[in-house]
Amino acid sequence: MTTTLNVPCIDCGAPIHFGDTECPACFTPVDKETLEALDTRLDAASNDYRAMKTRILEAGILLLTVGLLHVAVGGFVYFSIPEPHAEAERFVMGATFGADCAVAAGMILGAWLCRKHPRHGLAVGTVAWLVPQMLLAAVAPLTFLEGGLWKAFVIVVLVRGYVAIAQAERLRAAVARSR
Numbered sequence: 001m002t003t004t005l006n007v008p009c010i011d012c013g014a015p016i017h018f019g020d021t022e023c024p025a026c027f028t029p030v031d032k033e034t035l036e037a038l039d040t041r042l043d044a045a046s047n048d049y050r051a052m053k054t055r056i057l058e059a060g061i062l063l064l065t066v067g068l069l070h071v072a073v074g075g076f077v078y079f080s081i082p083e084p085h086a087e088a089e090r091f092v093m094g095a096t097f098g099a100d101c102a103v104a105a106g107m108i109l110g111a112w113l114c115r116k117h118p119r120h121g122l123a124v125g126t127v128a129w130l131v132p133q134m135l136l137a138a139v140a141p142l143t144f145l146e147g148g149l150w151k152a153f154v155i156v157v158l159v160r161g162y163v164a165i166a167q168a169e170r171l172r173a174a175v176a177r178s179r
């Protein structure tokens, strides 16, 4: 299947393969549509490739979901404070909600980046999710164990995403070499 994996050059019709930056015949630079068409061909030809892309997509959706949950839960806790507390206490609560929003913004940004640049997107989202927990754990080590199952689930989905990104890159490179 791999030997037939090419799309015609938009200019001269010569076959363009993965890894080409320009047409080997007329040197027209390979455009975005051609790259997407190649990707679609590989998608159609390989169940494995489709499975990898699904795992990458799932990791992106997880970032988006957890990001939104951070805002929702943080907001619910903050706005359901029944009575005005002491000034210092309100400040701490506001700062906590602010931190939740910052974490959420990082994760949602990561999910958005994932669509075009999965590796960067997952990295941004993972850092946004993990760094605050590490900081908190440095102050209060036991907090790291809170919600352990949930955290393990998030880590598994993210790691699956990273592995799938590496596998998809290897597959594209193999297709590029196999022409």
Ligand SMILES: [Zn+2]
Pocket: 009, 010, 011, 012, 013, 014, 023, 024, 025, 026, 027, 028
């Ligand atoms: Zn050409």
